[in-house]
Amino acid sequence: MHNAVVVQHPELIAALRAVLPAGALLVEPEDTQPWECDGLTLIRQRPMAVVLPDTEEQVVQVLQLCHAHGVPVVPRGAGTGLAGSAMPNAEGVLLAMARFNRVLSVDALARTATVQPGVRNLAVSDAAAPYGLYYAPDPSSQIACTIGGNVAENSGGVHCLKYGLTLHNVMRVRGWLVDGTPIEFGGLALDAPGLDLLAVMIGSEGMLAVIAEVTVRLVPKPQLARCIMASFADVGQAGDAVAALIAAGIIPAGLEMLDQAASRLVEPFANAGYDLDAAAVLLCESDGTPAEVAEEIERMCSVLRAAGATRLQVSADETERLRFWAGRKNAFPAAGRAAPAYYCTDGTIPRKHIGTMLKAIAAMELRFGLACPNVFHAGDGNLHPLVLFDDSDPDSVARAEAFGAEILEESVRLGGTITGEHGVGMEKINQMCSQFDADSLEAFRGVKRAFDPAGTLNPGKVVPSLHRCAEYGRQRVSAGRVAFPELPRF
Amino acid sequence: MDTALQSLVDQVQAAVASHTPLCIRGSGSKDFYGNLPQGQVLDVRHWQGIVDYDPSELVITARAGTPLALVETMLSEQDQMLAFEPPHFGLAATVGGCVAAGLAGPRRASAGTTQGAVRDFVLGARLLDGRARQLRFGGTVIKNVAGYDVSRLLAGSLGILGVILEASLKVLPRPRAELTLQQDCDEAAALLRCNQWGGQPLPLSATHWHNGVLSVRLAGAEAAVREASATLGGQPLPTAHAAQFWTALREQSADFFAGDLPLWRVSVPSTAVPLGFDAPQCFEWGGAQRWLRSDLPAAQLRARANQLGGHATLFRGGDRSAGVFTPVSSAVLRVHRGLKAEFDPTGIFNPGRLIQGL
Numbered sequence: 001m002h003n004a005v006v007v008q009h010p011e012l013i014a015a016l017r018a019v020l021p022a023g024a025l026l027v028e029p030e031d032t033q034p035w036e037c038d039g040l041t042l043i044r045q046r047p048m049a050v051v052l053p054d055t056e057e058q059v060v061q062v063l064q065l066c067h068a069h070g071v072p073v074v075p076r077g078a079g080t081g082l083a084g085s086a087m088p089n090a091e092g093v094l095l096a097m098a099r100f101n102r103v104l105s106v107d108a109l110a111r112t113a114t115v116q117p118g119v120r121n122l123a124v125s126d127a128a129a130p131y132g133l134y135y136a137p138d139p140s141s142q143i144a145c146t147i148g149g150n151v152a153e154n155s156g157g158v159h160c161l162k163y164g165l166t167l168h169n170v171m172r173v174r175g176w177l178v179d180g181t182p183i184e185f186g187g188l189a190l191d192a193p194g195l196d197l198l199a200v201m202i203g204s205e206g207m208l209a210v211i212a213e214v215t216v217r218l219v220p221k222p223q224l225a226r227c228i229m230a231s232f233a234d235v236g237q238a239g240d241a242v243a244a245l246i247a248a249g250i251i252p253a254g255l256e257m258l259d260q261a262a263s264r265l266v267e268p269f270a271n272a273g274y275d276l277d278a279a280a281v282l283l284c285e286s287d288g289t290p291a292e293v294a295e296e297i298e299r300m301c302s303v304l305r306a307a308g309a310t311r312l313q314v315s316a317d318e319t320e321r322l323r324f325w326a327g328r329k330n331a332f333p334a335a336g337r338a339a340p341a342y343y344c345t346d347g348t349i350p351r352k353h354i355g356t357m358l359k360a361i362a363a364m365e366l367r368f369g370l371a372c373p374n375v376f377h378a379g380d381g382n383l384h385p386l387v388l389f390d391d392s393d394p395d396s397v398a399r400a401e402a403f404g405a406e407i408l409e410e411s412v413r414l415g416g417t418i419t420g421e422h423g424v425g426m427e428k429i430n431q432m433c434s435q436f437d438a439d440s441l442e443a444f445r446g447v448k449r450a451f452d453p454a455g456t457l458n459p460g461k462v463v464p465s466l467h468r469c470a471e472y473g474r475q476r477v478s479a480g481r482v483a484f485p486e487l488p489r490f
Numbered sequence: 491m492d493t494a495l496q497s498l499v500d501q502v503q504a505a506v507a508s509h510t511p512l513c514i515r516g517s518g519s520k521d522f523y524g525n526l527p528q529g530q531v532l533d534v535r536h537w538q539g540i541v542d543y544d545p546s547e548l549v550i551t552a553r554a555g556t557p558l559a560l561v562e563t564m565l566s567e568q569d570q571m572l573a574f575e576p577p578h579f580g581l582a583a584t585v586g587g588c589v590a591a592g593l594a595g596p597r598r599a600s601a602g603t604t605q606g607a608v609r610d611f612v613l614g615a616r617l618l619d620g621r622a623r624q625l626r627f628g629g630t631v632i633k634n635v636a637g638y639d640v641s642r643l644l645a646g647s648l649g650i651l652g653v654i655l656e657a658s659l660k661v662l663p664r665p666r667a668e669l670t671l672q673q674d675c676d677e678a679a680a681l682l683r684c685n686q687w688g689g690q691p692l693p694l695s696a697t698h699w700h701n702g703v704l705s706v707r708l709a710g711a712e713a714a715v716r717e718a719s720a721t722l723g724g725q726p727l728p729t730a731h732a733a734q735f736w737t738a739l740r741e742q743s744a745d746f747f748a749g750d751l752p753l754w755r756v757s758v759p760s761t762a763v764p765l766g767f768d769a770p771q772c773f774e775w776g777g778a779q780r781w782l783r784s785d786l787p788a789a790q791l792r793a794r795a796n797q798l799g800g801h802a803t804l805f806r807g808g809d810r811s812a813g814v815f816t817p818v819s820s821a822v823l824r825v826h827r828g829l830k831a832e833f834d835p836t837g838i839f840n841p842g843r844l845i846q847g848l
């Protein structure tokens with residue numbers, strides 16, 4: 001998407017300058033340009049201004065001023081989001097919260113940590129480590145992404161199946177409504193009176209409130225973790241193995257899959273020792289006490305063997321376990337090396353359809369003329385197909401976008417969702433029209449109004465307008481397939 | 491449209507047209523809970539049935555009127571369970587009531603794995619709202635961040651946003667081994683122990699303290715339970731006895747809950763010191779849920795709960811007319827008003843049940 005013309009608002013800028021320290025207000029195009037996108041580089045927009053406050057008082061003043069002028073505010077953490085949720089608004093102020101980067105307290109006995117929103121995900125676990133505790137949700141971007149962003153996206157990681165998403169690990173969020181009114185969701189007890197607003201706040205993509213402080217739950221570090229690397233000659237069989245593990249009553253600490261193209265993509269990069277002849281590799285982790293892990297690994301191995309695994313390798317020590325994971329965790333950078341650009345989507349489907357989905361994606365590779373290695377959180381049915389394309393070629397870009405859209409449509413058709421953990425943002429806003437009916441979309445708008453009546457906090461994201469859905473409907477051909485390549489997705 | 495559903499839609503439409511308040515009701519097992527029920531009863535029991543259950547997907551979808559007991563029986567046949575261990579409070583409790591009340595049982599604060607509040611296991615829901623719209627939120631997959639998480643907002647909503655028509659709930663395998671241990675200790679020591687254990691990789695699945703006895707349920711892999719029992723120490727309860735013990739706690743049929751004194755639920759950080767008060771008390775959830783039998787003034791109990799970082803609810807008995815829940819802040823109330831206006835503009839659903847005047 002092209003940059004829309006930035007709207008100027010000299011009066012507001014002057015007022016912001018008066019409340020912010022030097023260097024905390026950026027307005028010149030060359031200064032705002034680095035902020036024009038998040039991790040989804042396909043969509044860019046320069047904001048009217050970027051503000052980088054470092055006190056809560058400044059944030060409140062920014063919110064009050066913008067509210068008084070009816071100017072949109074878009075909160076931003078580290079900008080690693082993959083859906084364009086933090087894409088700036090041409091008429092608005094980008095509120096960068098990264099300077100709020102302090103861990104305020106760790107209460108080892110209560111197993112909680114209270115942190116500012118700009119604290120990086122991994123920094124929370126680092127702060128908790130001396131107490132034998134950690135923060136469980138571990139997105140692959142955890143060295144960079146912030147807790148504020150995690151809460152806004154309800155981020156997941158490779159251990160969600162057993163340890164839950166951000167939602168299950170956040171107890172309390174303090175922040176402000178768009179007009180600067182302070183508000184608190186949840187609390188230090190396990191519940192709070194009234195509706196569970198915390199549940200709807202988490203995953204709201206910066207559209208309901210600005211986050212000032214988060215209290216997360218910490219969990220004890222397991223004594224031991226071991227990982228099985230299993231090879232399969234067929235992706236369908238690997239998918240069935242995932243279902244078989246669950247049916248056997250096993251909840252692995254991690255259960256990830258790479259197809260052959262993905263293994264071949266990451267191996268030269270990570271030297272993980274993946275079986276490059278296998279059609280699919282499954283990584284299946286057990287954690288707990290040594291006796292517990294031994295018991296579970298044995299059960300896992302027998303289920304995997306019965307499901308047709310051609311090769312099983314159990315990590316002998318921590319170094320080997322980390323090596324197994326290195327491939328999976330480096331899938332994105334490896335994709336970045338293998339092609340000028342890659343586009344990662346995030347559909348989630350019922351586990352039983354994994355094989356069907358992978359076959360559908362293989363057919364799309366031919367149709368769109370682009371390669372698409374697949375890595376995914378198999379235990380959750382959460383796919384991350386990596387469409388490789390050339391971002392200097394407009395035709396290649398258009399094909400990549402249409403490919404991604406088609407994967408999302410297929411996810412909905414298979415009874416799943418267009419996004420498991422990355423959010424809708426701008427990226428998947430059209431496919432919201434496929435997943436939800438008009439009434440449910442209107443109800444989402446109602447939720448937004450309840451928090452933000454003027455609609456100025458991160459406007460235009462996630463929930464498509466009626467008009468947009470009508471347009472999107474017209475652009476799709478009657479067979480239910482996305483018209484290609486004319487379709488502008490953004 | 492199914493006739494049972496059509497009838498619900500018709501009744502809601504009629505109530506909207508005539509501005510008649512509705513009291514949404516399953517079996518009525520939780521009539522005692524929340525502010526006084528008001529309005530004409532909207533009985534959802536005919537809208538029942540399991541819509542889908544696939545054990546390897548770890549999710550069950552059921553209509554609101556489906557008996558909770560039926561769901562639990564189906565799950566246990568597949569060695570699975572509702573991991574929030576919901577109290578039934580009656581033989582005919584329904585799925586809709588379970589979600590709307592949002593109450594969880596002893597397993598709520600189990601350690602390590604996913605926490606066990608009802609909302610943590612809600613994956614999707616259908617709602618009949620105050621514009622008679624049938625809305626669908628969430629879905630049936632474990633990870634889903636498309637749109638605002640309204641289905642989870644419905645857990646514990648006590649019906650103020652509309653009629654929960656259907657819920658998809660995440661289920662979990664039953665633990666392979668379970669063991670309950672008891673040891674003698676006073677309340678402060680019990681609180682400390684529970685919190686210390688919570689920070690260790692132990693398979694705790696429930697804790698309870700009452701009258702100088704701390705009871706701990708371990709659940710998980712056989713090896714883990716065996717090892718943990720050696721670490722914790724204490725007297726093992728025979729299996730059948732243990733099952734009865736936790737059921738009686740969950741269903742509040744244990745002696746502690748008998749009699750007419752008002753029952754207060756005090757929700758505080760697990761590390762909060764003992765409440766004090768010269769009144770019968772017990773705690774669960776590692777100290778995070780405390781029960782108290784007392785006719786002390788609400789203001790006094792609420793002030794104490796607030797001081798400890800939590801809130802107090804008049805759970806059962808007593809005078810409900812002054813409101814059983816701790817009032818919310820004005821900013822939070824503003825959002826509640828906004829949500830109520832969007833989902834139930836004429837204010838017909840369960841008026842006042844969760845928040846007085848709303």
Ligand SMILES: Cc1cc2nc3c(=O)[nH]c(=O)nc-3n(C[C@H](O)[C@H](O)[C@H](O)COP(=O)(O)OP(=O)(O)OC[C@H]3O[C@@H](n4cnc5c(N)ncnc54)[C@H](O)[C@@H]3O)c2cc1C
Nearest residue numbers: 077078079080081085139140146148149152156205206211
């Ligand atoms: C290489 C790579 C790997 C990734 N792996 C994963 C993964 O495994 N799992 C996963 O779930 N995601 C993953 N992501 C996506 C991304 O890292 C997450 O969505 C992350 O939570 C975004 O955090 P952020 O701080 O970068 O937020 P941003 O991208 O800056 O913002 C994301 C959203 O949060 C809002 N926001 C940020 N701060 C605040 C605040 N203080 N108040 C209110 N709203 C706020 C923004 O408005 C926006 O809507 C990955 C991304 C990359 C680039």
